[in-house]
Amino acid sequence: MTQHPTDAADRTDPIRIVCLVALATSHGLIRLAERYLPEFVVAIGSGPIVAGALVSLGLGVAVAASRHSSDADAGPTSDLAPAAAAVASVLVAAVGLLAWAGAPTLDALLGTPLSALGWLAVGIVLLQAWHVRGPVRDLWPTDTRAAAPPSSAVPARDEASIRRGAVDGRRTRTVVGALGLAAAAVFAAAAVASAGGVRTGFVLVAATGAAVALVGAIALGSAGERTSILTARVLGEGLEGSNRDGESEARRNETTTAAPADAESPLGAVSSAASRLPDRRRWAVIGDALVRVALAGSWPFLILLVVEYRSIGLSIGGLSLAPAAVFGLFVLAEAAGAVVGAVAAPALASRLDRRAVLAVGLAVVSLLPMGLVAAPSNAGIVAVLFALLGCRTAIEPLRPTVGESARVAPVPGPRLPDAVGTAVQVAVVPAPLIGGLLYAVDPIFAFTIATTVGLLGVRELGRAFAFGRP
Amino acid sequence: MTRSIGRSNVDHRRLARWHLALALVMGLWGGLDALFLRTALVTPTLGRLTAETYNAFFTTHGLTMLFLFALPAIWGVSYVAVPPLIEADDVAAPTLGAVAFWLQVPAALSIRAGTIGGILGVAGLEPVASGWTLYPPLSVLSANPAVDALLAGLALVAVGTTLTAWTLLRTILREREVRWLEVDTFTWTVLTAAAMSLLAFPVLAATVALVLADRTLATGFLLGGGGPQVWQHLFWFFAHPLVYIVVLPPMGIVSHVLPRFAGRKLFGHRSSVYSTLAIGVVSFTVWAHHMFVTGMSLPVRTVFMLTTLAVALPSSAKLCTWLVTLWGGSIRYTAPMVASLAAVGFFVVGGVTGVFLAVVPINVRYTGTYYVVAHFHLLLAGFVALALVAGVYYWFPLLTDRRLEPGLARLHVWLTVVGVAVTFGALLLVGLAQLPRRVATYPAAYAPLHQLATVGAYVIAAAQAVFLANLARSLWLGDPAPNDPWALESGPSHTREWK
Ligand SMILES: [Cu+2]
Numbered sequence: 001m002t003q004h005p006t007d008a009a010d011r012t013d014p015i016r017i018v019c020l021v022a023l024a025t026s027h028g029l030i031r032l033a034e035r036y037l038p039e040f041v042v043a044i045g046s047g048p049i050v051a052g053a054l055v056s057l058g059l060g061v062a063v064a065a066s067r068h069s070s071d072a073d074a075g076p077t078s079d080l081a082p083a084a085a086a087v088a089s090v091l092v093a094a095v096g097l098l099a100w101a102g103a104p105t106l107d108a109l110l111g112t113p114l115s116a117l118g119w120l121a122v123g124i125v126l127l128q129a130w131h132v133r134g135p136v137r138d139l140w141p142t143d144t145r146a147a148a149p150p151s152s153a154v155p156a157r158d159e160a161s162i163r164r165g166a167v168d169g170r171r172t173r174t175v176v177g178a179l180g181l182a183a184a185a186v187f188a189a190a191a192v193a194s195a196g197g198v199r200t201g202f203v204l205v206a207a208t209g210a211a212v213a214l215v216g217a218i219a220l221g222s223a224g225e226r227t228s229i230l231t232a233r234v235l236g237e238g239l240e241g242s243n244r245d246g247e248s249e250a251r252r253n254e255t256t257t258a259a260p261a262d263a264e265s266p267l268g269a270v271s272s273a274a275s276r277l278p279d280r281r282r283w284a285v286i287g288d289a290l291v292r293v294a295l296a297g298s299w300p301f302l303i304l305l306v307v308e309y310r311s312i313g314l315s316i317g318g319l320s321l322a323p324a325a326v327f328g329l330f331v332l333a334e335a336a337g338a339v340v341g342a343v344a345a346p347a348l349a350s351r352l353d354r355r356a357v358l359a360v361g362l363a364v365v366s367l368l369p370m371g372l373v374a375a376p377s378n379a380g381i382v383a384v385l386f387a388l389l390g391c392r393t394a395i396e397p398l399r400p401t402v403g404e405s406a407r408v409a410p411v412p413g414p415r416l417p418d419a420v421g422t423a424v425q426v427a428v429v430p431a432p433l434i435g436g437l438l439y440a441v442d443p444i445f446a447f448t449i450a451t452t453v454g455l456l457g458v459r460e461l462g463r464a465f466a467f468g469r470p
Numbered sequence: 471m472t473r474s475i476g477r478s479n480v481d482h483r484r485l486a487r488w489h490l491a492l493a494l495v496m497g498l499w500g501g502l503d504a505l506f507l508r509t510a511l512v513t514p515t516l517g518r519l520t521a522e523t524y525n526a527f528f529t530t531h532g533l534t535m536l537f538l539f540a541l542p543a544i545w546g547v548s549y550v551a552v553p554p555l556i557e558a559d560d561v562a563a564p565t566l567g568a569v570a571f572w573l574q575v576p577a578a579l580s581i582r583a584g585t586i587g588g589i590l591g592v593a594g595l596e597p598v599a600s601g602w603t604l605y606p607p608l609s610v611l612s613a614n615p616a617v618d619a620l621l622a623g624l625a626l627v628a629v630g631t632t633l634t635a636w637t638l639l640r641t642i643l644r645e646r647e648v649r650w651l652e653v654d655t656f657t658w659t660v661l662t663a664a665a666m667s668l669l670a671f672p673v674l675a676a677t678v679a680l681v682l683a684d685r686t687l688a689t690g691f692l693l694g695g696g697g698p699q700v701w702q703h704l705f706w707f708f709a710h711p712l713v714y715i716v717v718l719p720p721m722g723i724v725s726h727v728l729p730r731f732a733g734r735k736l737f738g739h740r741s742s743v744y745s746t747l748a749i750g751v752v753s754f755t756v757w758a759h760h761m762f763v764t765g766m767s768l769p770v771r772t773v774f775m776l777t778t779l780a781v782a783l784p785s786s787a788k789l790c791t792w793l794v795t796l797w798g799g800s801i802r803y804t805a806p807m808v809a810s811l812a813a814v815g816f817f818v819v820g821g822v823t824g825v826f827l828a829v830v831p832i833n834v835r836y837t838g839t840y841y842v843v844a845h846f847h848l849l850l851a852g853f854v855a856l857a858l859v860a861g862v863y864y865w866f867p868l869l870t871d872r873r874l875e876p877g878l879a880r881l882h883v884w885l886t887v888v889g890v891a892v893t894f895g896a897l898l899l900v901g902l903a904q905l906p907r908r909v910a911t912y913p914a915a916y917a918p919l920h921q922l923a924t925v926g927a928y929v930i931a932a933a934q935a936v937f938l939a940n941l942a943r944s945l946w947l948g949d950p951a952p953n954d955p956w957a958l959e960s961g962p963s964h965t966r967e968w969k
Contacts (some may be wrong), residue, residue: 014943015877018936098925101512102918109915200513207512207921211928218888218929222881 015223022216023090023136024176028184029209030093030130031141033100033202034058035331036188037120039303039324040202044104044116048304052436054117055300058124058131059429065132067422083220089133090217096126097210101203130213135220139177140338140393143292144299174342174393182335184209189321189328198307198324266419273417284400284464285416289424290457291362292401296428297435298369298450301443303327305372306382309443314379326379333383337390345394354398355465359458361395364388366454369447400461480564482553486869488571489546490862493539496578500534501931503527508893508927514914524910525599530585532602533620537627538578540716540854542571545634547861548660548719550869551726552638554967555657558645563637570633573626580623584616595619601908603709606692606701610684618685621678628675635667654966655742659722662750663715669754670711677704699764706757714753717849718746720857721788724810724817727860728792729963730956731807732799736963738791745784752781762833771830778828785821789814804956805879809860812887816852820845823898841901847894851930856890859883867951868967870944878940885933893926 038051099106103119106112114122131137187208192201274282306312307323314321314329321329348357368389375381401416401424438446507527510519549567553560561567579586587595598620600608609617642661646653653661680701683689692701729736736742758766758774766774792814801807823845826832836842863879866872896919905912912920958965 013877014875014939015881018878018881022932094925098918098922101921105514105914105917109918194518195513196518200517203512203921204509207925208928211925211932214888214892214925214929215885215932218884219881222877222884 013223015219019216019219019223020176022212022219024139024180025183026090026093026180026209026213026216027136027139027177028180028182029187029205029212030097030127031181032184032188032328032331033097033206033209034127035303036192036198036202036205036324036327037100037124038300039198039307039327040100041117041120042304042308043197043199043202046117048301048436048439049433050117050436051300051304052432052434052439054120054124055432055436056429057121058128059296059425059432061125061128062131063422063425063429065128066425083223085133086135087217087221089129090135090213090220092126093130093134094210094213094217096123096129097206097213099123099126101206101210136177138173139180140174140342141177141181143392143396143399144296170397171342171345174396175339178335178338178342178390178393181338182332185328185332185335187328189325189332192328193321193325197322201324269419270423273419274423276417277420280464280466281400282464283460285420285424287457287460287462287464288362288399288401289427290460291366291454292424292428293431294366294369294450294454294457297431297438297453298447300432301435301439301446302330302372304439305443305447306330310377312377312379312382329379330383330386333387334390337387338393339390340387341391341393341396344391345397348394349398358395358398359461359465361392361398362461363455363458365392366451366458368451369454370451373444373447400464480568482549482561482564483869485561485564485567485571486546486548486550488568489542489549489574490869492571492574492578493543493546496534496538496542498934499582500531500539501934503531503534505927505931507531508924510910511912511920512917512924514912514917514920516910519910521910522599523597525601525908526584526597528908529598529601530582533581533598535850536602536712536716537624538574538581540850540858541627541631542574543858543862544663544716544719545631545638547723547858547865548638548664550865551861551967552657552660553641553645554868555654556642556645557647557966558641560645561637562640562644566633567637570630570637573630573633577623577626577630580619580626583619583623584614587616603705604681604701605705606681606684606698609681610692618682621682621685624678625675625682628671628678631667632671632675635664635671639664639668648966655725655736655739655746656719656722658743658746659718659725662746663718666711666715666718666750666753670708670715673704673708674712677701677708680704699761702761702764703758706760707754710757710760711753713846713849714749716854718749720813720854720861721746723857723861723864724792724813725788727806727810727864728814729795729799730864730958730961730965731802731804731810732796733802733961734795734799734963736791737794738787741787742791745787748784749781752777752784756781759828759833762830763837768830775828775830779825782821782825782828789817789821803880804863805874805876805883806860806864808880808887809856809863809883812883813853813856813860816848816856816890820848820852823848836901836904838906839901839904840897840907841904843907844894844898844901847897848890852890852894856883856886859886864956865967866944867955871951872944873949873951873955874940874944878936878943882933882937882940885929885936889926889928889930889933891926892929893923896920896923896926 034055037054038048041047041051041054099119100123102109103123104116106119107114107116112118184205188201188205191204191208192198195201195204274285277285303324307327311323312326313323314326368385371385372382375385401421435446435450438449504527507524510517510524510527516524549561552558584595584597586592588597594614595616596614598612598614598616600612600617604617604620638660642653642657642664680689680691684692691697725736725742756774756778758770759778762771762774796811823841827836827842827845859882862869863874863883866874900912900916900919900923901907903916905916954965954968956965956968958968
């Protein structure tokens, strides 16, 4: 066990394959449980406001925890036991899923006064360990979440290989993440359909997710200290990878050059960092951030829209699926779209005008909430819309808020300052809660607002690109 | 010598492979039953399942695991290891052994006829739902023809097991080339289990014949006033020794594997052999501890309580030999060793819970609850299955001339250990709350514990998937095993089977 296997032997190391399969599957099941959570909240007697508040709570905890752990990353002790941290985060996530599964009756068992919603909140807080510290936190979809700090346990390489690795790595992370999501989506659809309802179906998804996560934790643990590096390599993450490729490099620059910012209040730091950005860059960032807010404020309620409000079922031959089960198939379509988008991304970026691709892509993403409201009640058409939503992976590398390297970004400029990145993450946090409030007023109203906010963002972006101006 | 072809073209290794292949297939099937059970128990209500379906699943799970997984697996491991351990050329009567094995295939199909019929949609045939103990009047009065198929299958199992036991017994008695004093502890457990089978399985055949007679000839042996109790006495006179037939060879495996990876000789070889023989004898005198709530008089119950507690003594002696062997050893954490160590741990928990269950007043309170489920699964899944895993891993090179990937093997063991601990730890808590077993519904407050148990069961299932992958990989790649696969040549404990 002390010998260092070659890279080729490394790739076929069966333990690592088991790790990857288990972690990618639990990634999918956790995401599916999160997608079904609002419907479960409704099933146990609450409404969209509570669902939105829970999602916001999760995003808020993730932002706070990722800030905290990125501070810790700077310390010399942080990489002492990355494998242990990975295993621990997976185990905590498994406990979180169990809290979700048992939420309705944990009080009765333990004599606690938390109520079902309280246990759902506990579960959502625990699950942030997966999103902030988990070994596969960089798998797609990362844009529906607050950002996690990039893993920094990997030695830097020369810049060219970093960039090549970043592109390959992003595609791998999207495809692996989408495959995990697709498998989980099929399972969730089958679970909800065979259990005859979302209450039992959600519990099955959560319990299975906990089991697979436990398997992943044991596999990670049995691979020992090799694992963090092993999984990182398979996921193409070994090269400064995260969804904000190179961000840690930026952070390193910032900590050396922008030290005076420490003296200011957080708000002051954001505004001074933003004011130091060139106008176009600032507009682009604001525009993209608005689209993010719109997406974060609407995606938790997609399930409520298609299941509760529109009740889109499906019957093929003798088999008829309830809307709650069909939603799993919609997520499957979204995952398929994500794969297509990730594969098409390099071609789009190299053949077409990046600015046009980005603007059109964000416009499509912004229009989709309205599209889902207005589309005919046909599962096939709705599935196509979900697939389009998944295709947003094609523009993901171009988005101004992800801190992409200057050569790829449509709006050239310096690396996005840390304070601005944090501000974008913080701005996304209340979006689900506000979305829930609006949804409680009227679903069409909520989705119209989401589309409007998104289109405002696209307009800001257009300003940055200065269309029609010299 | 051991790898040469025997007198017929059926040698001990082929017999072992057949038995273990059957055990693998049926173990997966029985495991699938358990997964359905656990999935149904995720919610406190029945949902779309009927109570009858639930009952069928726990019935077939028990029957399959005991008769079609544990027994063939034990005979398989015995066939592969015993002849080389006693330096025999081969088994005494390979053809008889082969006949005994091939009886198990129609037996398996017959026992699972209800499930097969249900899946294929054969009219009238549905899975038996009376529990693996087949208590009358339920078993006698059921109109389901699958009950008859099941009884016929059990009769075949009884005949086949008797023949297998006879083959192994004769092998040890006649073909042995080492002196009795040099016979190893594993062979002693196989010898004892085989002798017990020769006594116990004919009783099973007779009891099964009684139910069949009642069902087809309306003889009414088991329906009158004391009939159901007659059945229970006969059944448990067979079934408690069955438990020890299933437990003793795994004890022998643990005694064999532990010292080899602790760099020691087994401490107390003699005490180990004597405790094996003692368990073999005493286990025929304890059957009525399964009947403490059937209205037996207090003195009778007290006697059976005392004999049951007496079994704890030789069992504790075994535990002592293991622990002292480990003490101060330099332990190598190979897959068979990890499995053996975990088996010892589960043996302690399963044993201690069993001692409490032997005490009449405690038994009366807990016999109908999940406490019993947790107790015997800690012993059967925790101890027996893990010890069998240890044996299969340890002797796999002898069985196939191939090696398994050691990392995957360890992962399989660890996943199984964690899964068993989570599942039956959770069920032990459910049992301490006195939730009744064999019921598909339960108070909603216990849903989180049942969900935890289900999560554990899924982990066990994933573990077996890892095992299958490793097995397929080994058979596909055909990695040849080295001559001394566990590097024991220079160790202090003898390695007769690897010479
Ligand atoms: Cu017993």
